[in-house]
Amino acid sequence: MIAVRLRMASTLLGAAIVLAVAGVALLAPLLVPHDPFAQDLMTRLVPPMWLDGGQAAHPFGTDQLGRDYLSRLIYGARISMLIGIATVVTSGLIGTTLGVLGGFFGGWVDDAVMFVITCRLSIPLVLVALAVVSLVGSSLSVVVLTLGLLLWDRFAVVSRTTTMQVRNLDYVSAARAAGCSRVSIMLREVLPNIVHHLAVVATLEMALAILLEAALSFLGLGVPAPLPSWGLMIAEAKDYMFFTPWVIQIPGIALFVLVLGINLLGDGLRDLLGAARDA
């Protein structure tokens, strides 16, 4: 009983975090106290208001260029959410298509799909993402596309196995016997029955995409400055962290809390929808 209640509470907490960050991202222009790009060299590295020397005008302080940290943090939520959602949509389309095809047709189609998945898994993720962004040129859309083209493997694996399970169920055989086309069977009978597994994968991939974007931006090969990506904020503030640790703590906590929220939501969905434990 306690376990069930705890699970409920953590799921709700996760949903609340994700909704809150999404809301902040949507309403960013209305919420920010300052222009997140406006530099003011007179007020550089003002500490947040709970520390000595903090100013009420800058609740989370300012960065090394005097930009309001809270405003940058709020705009950073936009980047993280955008990256997370756009990557999941791209990779979800690629991975699900491959997985459903392989699982539905079996035979050489499945062999081919498995081969593509194996190849993808052999490619070092961070390295290739860095290389692509560096060679093509860093921009938000390049990061989204790169991550989307790289993170589809789990979608493919899960949709492949679940399609195999669904394929042999009675209503699918019935639809086949009734002469429905293969495409319509895949879209109308198979997809709705595996979509709850894919929802769980989507949360995992969203969290991973957000963390990867932060890591790429941190290494200077992700979202370009002056966009306030949380990873980039940490990178830019790194030189000051020994004197003013809050400059890396604040964006890091934001990143951690968002990813934690997504994972809590994913775990809750998994239990709620009865998806496979190791999906």
Add this chain to the structure above:
Amino acid sequence: MISLLLRRLALALMVTLTVLTISFALTRLSGDIAVSIAGPAASAEDVAIIRKTYGFDRPLPVQFVDWVRSAASGDLGRSYLYRQPVSELIRDRLPTTLKLGVSALLLALFTALPLGILAAMREGSLVDRGVMLVALVGQAMPGFWLALLLIIQFGLNLQWLPIAGAEDWTGYVLPAIVLAFSAIPALMRLTRSGMIDALSSDYVRTARAKGLSRASIVLKHAARNAAMPVVAISAVQLGALLGGSIVIEAVFALHGVGYLAWESISKNDFPVVQAVVLFLAVIYIALTLIADLFNAVLDPRLRAA
């Protein structure tokens, strides 16, 4: 067993060829590679000279066949930046990355396995909840950020450990901890769920009905069956750790293969990038191959296949 080995080897070879193609294509993404190498200040003649010297004026298929042929013979090209063979560069940097990756994996295994088993034995208890919480936190923690926090705490505030470089083993402590932290959640969850399945299985009930000791039931009968997915994931994780160490090596200024790759990417030293991608992929392929074979030893049912 032999046919399994042969099929796995054939698959590994095909995957390697595909990765070769991808790593070649990757470096041609930027359009005119001679322009990138020459840099913004170069004149048109400079670019033309570079194009000729490196053979970029030849048709792409010819360049590709050339790259595959030399890669197969162990020649991974020459670095523009260091002006020495890439294979030498990788060989010099590899020990650092290997030390880091292997110690991180060992650290992760020694943490994740006992905790995962303990959590499974007391499913639903406080211990179990604590373990799951650690997994959740580990999953959400950005590695580079944890690295910075540890540097501030243990490097600056307490001054226990160096914050950069690897003069001696102390330089590996923080990077290995950070890297291990990224592998622990998956290993721990998998150990736990595998052990929960095994402990509630019919054969464990039989083992209990035989009056076997608790140690034998948990560590022999259950763990042997829960081990297979853990072995597979450990291989994958070691591959991921070697690949993921690029971020950690950059933060801690550890001059391993990851650092080399990061440096080459930033400076358009594309033969190095191409070679490191291939190198890491081959390591990953080899690791999964070894894991498959090891599992065949663990599971008699696979041996027959």
Add this chain to the structure above:
Amino acid sequence: MTPETVLEVRDLRVRFGTGVDAVRGVSLGVRAGETHCLVGESGCGKSVTALAVMGLLARGATRNAALVAFRGTDMMALSEREMARLRGDKIAMIFQEPMTSLNPAFTIGSQMAEVLERHRGGGRRRALDRAAGLLGRVGVSAPGMRLAQYPHQLSGGLRQRVMIAMALMCEPELLIADEPTTALDVTVQAQILRLLVELQRDLGLAILLITHDLGVVARVAHRVSVMYAGEVVESAAVDELFAAPSHPYTRALLACVPVPGTVRRDQPLGSIPGTVPRMRPGFVGCAFRARCRYAMDVCAEAVPERLRAPGHRYLCQLAA
């Protein structure tokens, strides 16, 4: 009870963490050389009774009893360590699913040998010799070769023979068999039953056999206890029970078994409408009353135990 009683259970109760009473005051005795059959539909608590006796209940289930005695020792008072010393040694158990009850990762020989090593010591060589001998005894061909094989290489019937041989490693006095033939083909079922009867005759085993199959009961049982919703509703010697079934549930159960020559083709086979109810704590009265054709108002009150003949008891408001 008489001194040769091997297992005596008095007023055994098992409650699940989910708030269900799976076993509600079961009493039974098994004597040396005797097969005691526990019959009932699935969900009636017969397997749970067996697991409770062995101390093998899943987590979340609690057991309670006035007495669970093996050869006069109260097993309720034993620690888990002491119980483990008894299990596999003096008391052995085999299960319904031979396909999954053996560990897929170890050879037959290693799984059999570890029982003797655990309880008697004496090294692997001796244990393997004994294992090979027992495999031969239970009718496994080429026993020496089987020792090196893995479970997946054997058929279901062979695996069940291996389970039986494994149970005999330490010459147990009591064998608890939980639906040992249910998962097997009909021909194999007959072979396994015959083997159990032979072994009992040769070794003087006391057997507690759990089954839902009255055909099995008729072939092997000396005594029968009929379980319904966690209670033994009727208990008698096997001939007595078949000749004079007294509880309405026993009668309904017997009516479901077609007897050749008495069934007309146009007549439907008998069945008992409804299912076994889940018993919540605090339930009073006869659990069968919702499905019973003789149900009366008084059935909602505490049910008396009636004695039909010496050794033949049943729980019902109806006098014989």
